[in-house]
Amino acid sequence: MSIFVDKNTRLIVQGITGRDGAFHAKAMKEYGTNVVGGVTPGKGGQQVEGLPVFDSVEDAVEKTGANASIIFVPASFATDAMYECIASDLDLVVCISEGVPTMDMVKVLDYAKGRKTRVLGPNCPGVISPGKAKVGIMPAASFKPGCVGVVSRSGTLTYEVASQTSEFGQSTVVGIGGDPVIGTNFIDCLERFNADPETKAIVLVGEIGGTDEERAAEWVKANCRKPVLGFIAGQTAPPGKRMGHAGAIISGGSGTAPEKVKAFEAAGITVVYEPDEIGPKLRAKL
């Protein structure tokens, strides 16, 4: 088992005719992901990396039976691309695109309420279930099949953390994205990891800004039956400065790293202060 993506994932790539879309369509296919096609409005009928291109998600779903999509279009078109997936009842849409306005995301997620589609991202590296499917931009070599579930707000830090768990491998690694408003949050992932028989331990990688980590900690305390390790980036970040990610900002005195660490400790989460500690601390738990 794994969460969100596996061998049953039938993936389309929105923006497949663009540079990044084409590059990652190829990389995901080579990894073994079942990529069934791509979508670029106005370019239906073409082929990219041996994959058929369609004009619309609806068309792609009808012809290929796709159930998931990954988005590589510029931020100004990304919201429309997400709406299209939600309207076509896909199981999952992963938005890699960076720079989606917050209120646009608010409206997309409002539209998605009560519908079938899970939105992951935006501004995220995607999700990988090693050995089964990669729906994202992560370097495949950093991951191998195993029993650790990783959920993170970052990109490269996720790869760093995952590589520190290589002794055990990973069931699924999810990058939820660094924006203030995102489709899938920590708790969504924790719920799934907790229910996934293959996942034996969970590593949660948070950062400054917002209160998502605090709410995740409360959830862990009340519900989680598996060992959880927690890491928070941004201990040294100054307040009021956006640390790269739109969501990584300490504002009005809230969202600081010490608050999050405290919440983790109160929930019985093992706090890790540097990536090199993750391996040994997991060993002690597994």
Place this chain on the structure above:
Amino acid sequence: MKIHEYQAKEMFAAYGIPVPRERVASTPAEAAALARELGLPVVIKAQVLVGGRGKAGGVKRVNAPAGGAGSSDESRMSSVEEVAANILGMDIKGLKVNKVLVSECVDIKGEAYVGITVDRATRAPVLMASSAGGVEIEEVAKATPEKILKTAIDPAAGLLSFQARNVGTALYGDAKPARGFAGIAQKLYRIFVEKDCSLIEINPLVKLGSGSLLALDAKINFDDNADFRHKEWKEMRDLSAEEPTEVEAKAAGLTYIKLAGNVGCVVNGAGLAMATMDLIKRYGGEPANFLDVGGSSSPEKMVTAMRIILSDPNVKAILINIFGGITRCDDIANGLLAAQKMADIKVPLVARLTGTNAEKAREILKGSPVTSAETMGDAVKKAVALAGGAK
């Protein structure tokens, strides 16, 4: 992106939110001319993109001569010029004051707070209001959170009249200001949505003797992600309020934030960059900056990154921590060598390059004076030591 009070108030006026009679001035003479037009007394307010200007002496009142309210008494105009000259030369929290707002004085009977932002937890906009206006709302939120009324806004329906009215009634009791509040709150929400704000605030929203309401101050922050559909932001932007190196970095596709330490760092990815800074601190050093080289990093980007970091004289060592995914380690290595050729780097460099094309990178850096490291922890220890050791 933040805009000045006077810019936010221009926007308020355009949407029909009442503001005082006031105009912006860049010179003392201009300020005096405006005061003459408005009539004394007036308030002169520094326009800076940072809070706490009142405490810093950036807001001053110039009174009318005894019994001469509304006058433009010439002897008093020289004090307007003096006060304006004084504020215009000020440095508030490191920011120079280039403009002042000259504003009529109003008869204040009460101060409230109203603001709108997106609540990350509920993924919806929220209207915040409090009868404890005029002070830092963060302070109110901490000390007496029950004094802040929060109303969730349905993104599809918008801020509904009854919701705005109910908040108004809770704040004022009286029908007239409650109605006034509802109108202002709904206009505020229209601006919030149409102008892609991340935060919009009136603090204080004052009640006048007549019972009508007025926005005495204004704060608007825009959502930077929406800049593709707001070409007008370019003209509104005050670059003097931003660190020049941060602006230069942004133009080169880098995110750079200057800090006070001596270990410079170049990292790919914001999360990893923060984690690297944290680790520097953990091993007794102090990070000199946050720098994210972003996704696809060409050698040219590396050269710019190195130049920007080296422009900070405090930097005693530079740590390069790259986890190659889209970013190729050989590009980083080539960029490092190019930067060394161009800029005769005198401080020691420590590189930890892993992931895509790490092998190639190692080959490229062989024989160069760059110290290489295997793990992040190892790299940080070496960089801290080379910068003069733990404090």
